[in-house]
Amino acid sequence: MQCPMQASSIxxxxxxxxxxxxxxxxxxxxPNSMLAGMFSExxxxxxxxxxxxxxxxxxxxxxxxxxxxxxxxxxxxxGANFLQELKKEAEFYRIQGLIDEINKxxxxxxxxxxxxxxxxxxxxxxxxxPNSMLGTMFSGKHDxxxxxxxxxxxxxxxxxxxxxxxxxxTGKLTLPEGATALAEFKEEADFYQIPGILDELDDTKLKSxxxxxxxxQNLLLSWLPPHGDVRRRRLRLLFRASRDxxxxxxxxxxxxxxxxxxxxxxxxxxxxxxxxxxxxxxxQPGNTICTQAFLFSLANPDGLEPTKLPLKSNSHQCAILYSxxxxxxxxxxxxxxxxxxNTSSSSSSILxxxxxxxxxxxxxxxxxxxxxxxxxxxxxxFQP
Numbered sequence: 001m002q003c004p005m006q007a008s009s010i011x012x013x014x015x016x017x018x019x020x021x022x023x024x025x026x027x028x029x030x031p032n033s034m035l036a037g038m039f040s041e042x043x044x045x046x047x048x049x050x051x052x053x054x055x056x057x058x059x060x061x062x063x064x065x066x067x068x069x070x071x072x073x074x075x076x077x078x079g080a081n082f083l084q085e086l087k088k089e090a091e092f093y094r095i096q097g098l099i100d101e102i103n104k105x106x107x108x109x110x111x112x113x114x115x116x117x118x119x120x121x122x123x124x125x126x127x128x129x130p131n132s133m134l135g136t137m138f139s140g141k142h143d144x145x146x147x148x149x150x151x152x153x154x155x156x157x158x159x160x161x162x163x164x165x166x167x168x169x170t171g172k173l174t175l176p177e178g179a180t181a182l183a184e185f186k187e188e189a190d191f192y193q194i195p196g197i198l199d200e201l202d203d204t205k206l207k208s209x210x211x212x213x214x215x216x217q218n219l220l221l222s223w224l225p226p227h228g229d230v231r232r233r234r235l236r237l238l239f240r241a242s243r244d245x246x247x248x249x250x251x252x253x254x255x256x257x258x259x260x261x262x263x264x265x266x267x268x269x270x271x272x273x274x275x276x277x278x279x280x281x282x283x284q285p286g287n288t289i290c291t292q293a294f295l296f297s298l299a300n301p302d303g304l305e306p307t308k309l310p311l312k313s314n315s316h317q318c319a320i321l322y323s324x325x326x327x328x329x330x331x332x333x334x335x336x337x338x339x340x341x342n343t344s345s346s347s348s349s350i351l352x353x354x355x356x357x358x359x360x361x362x363x364x365x366x367x368x369x370x371x372x373x374x375x376x377x378x379x380x381x382f383q384p
Contacts, residue, residue, distance in 0.1 A: 011039065014052040018059025022066055029069045034093045061086045065093060074101040083123075110138070113151035117158025125168045132194045134168075160185040164192060173200045182234075182383070207237050210266045210378055216298050216306065220262070223308045224275065225292045235262075239379040241342065248339040251327045251379070252282040258381040263328045265337065265377040267347075271299040272366040273377075274330040282324035287332070290319030295330055295355045301368035307358065315354035328379065331355055335366065341374035348372070 009024040028036040038055075048054050064086060068074055083102055090098040110126060112119045126138045137144055137154075144152050160176050163185060167173050173196070176185055189197045200207065206217045238261065239254040255261060257279045264273045276293040295309040311319055321329040327337030327347075331354030338346035349366040351357040357365075364370055 012050075012052040013055060013062075014048060014050060015055045015059030015062045016057050018062060019052060020059075020062060020066060022070075026066065026069045030095050030097065033095045035069075035095075057089065057092060058085075061089055065089060065095065065098065068095070068098045068101070072097065074098065111146065111149075111151040112154060112161075113147065113149060114154045114158030114161045115156050117161060118151060119158070119161060119165060121165055121169075125165065128168050129194050129196070133192045134194070156188060156191060157184065160188055164188065164194065164197065167194065167197055171196065173197060201234075206235055206262075206264075206380060208264055208378055208380075209240065209242070210264045210271055210376055211298065219306055220296065220298065223294065223296060225277065234383045235380045236383050237378060238381045240376070241374070241378070242376045246327075246340050246342045246374070248323075248325055248327050251337075252280065252324065255280050255328075255379045255381070256282060260382050261328075262380045263330075263337075263377065264380070265335075266375045267367045267372045268375065269299060270297075270301060270367050272297045272335070272349075274328070274335055276320050276330070278320060280320070280328065281322050283322075285322050285324065287318040287321055289317050291316055293319040293330065295335055295351075295366075297366055300365050302362065302365050304361065304365060307361075309351070309355045309357065311355055318354050327377070337374060337377060341377070343373075345369075345371040345373050347374050 011022055011024055011027060013020045013022070024039060027039045030036055039053075046053075064074075087099065087102045090102060109120055110123050112121065123138060126134045129135050130139065146152050160181065163174060163176060175182060186201050189201055206220070208217070211217055211220070238258055239251055241251075244250050244254060259279055260275070260277045261280065262273065262275050264271065272295070274293065274295045276290050278288055278290050278293075281288075290311065293311055296307065297304065297309070298306045315331065318331055321332055321336075323329060325339055327339065327341060329336045333348065333350040334353050334355045336348045338344065338348075341347045347367075348371050349364065350370060351361060351363045351365060357363060
């Protein structure tokens, strides 16, 4: 039988292969804990051949348990997974004070210092995407202790970090203004590896809910003017009727004065639309001149192949129509999207007036009828 241990005794522990040395008074500080019970005189703990008392638990986080018993203060790396694992160990050892502190930390706030820019957010926000750099950094697998300023330091430019945090909070991406700022933001997004942001910034895809087939997207983009810089620009969704509303005023608020645009329209199962190199404007009603505008059909009622319908050579002066009371209109009648186009059949298409109509096509081949109801329409702009 071992002799009763004195309060000054030095104890060596082997916790799942991790070795620790501490005092008996530390292990018995919480009289209601399992450790106090294990090392009281009521138990006859036996030393192993290595001179240590063996505890058959994962010892990865045991040093934090010991440190809490020594100081009654909880100093931890910030991490969701880490806290969950430590809480399980604290519950096993029945150290209630530590359990209470962990519960507070789990609900707690994280302060960040990103290249000298300070931010305050929640651990839940930072770990929302577990596969991102932030998700990994704050999972508890890495040492992310706060500095003297009580903030976790990240050695990156923090100028645009608020846009990253706001995306994690809301799932919606707002971008900084200006070409240089966008390039800087994309570099930061690449570093943090947040898939939702990277998908939004991917300039090789149309973020369309109407046209989801990648092959058809590539076909449409191949129809854009080969000269100039339109093809080298990044596509950005300016307007989606099913999200923003079908009112013509909303279309103009979001799409006027934005330069070249692609308009995608869905009516029933049919998909069609148009491109113009000129800005939409409601302030100058009437027709405007374009040289590169075209209509297109990607899925039509007649089973015809996807087709680009260019402007007639004598119709440049009426390529698009500005009207505050209507949505996008190509020619006067070739393709017209009406106000509140989802609740009435006021939208219309009569092909062959300002835009070419191939011989096999009818003047109603876009939507199947002269007048139609719009299920959804989207407008994409081009950013440098």
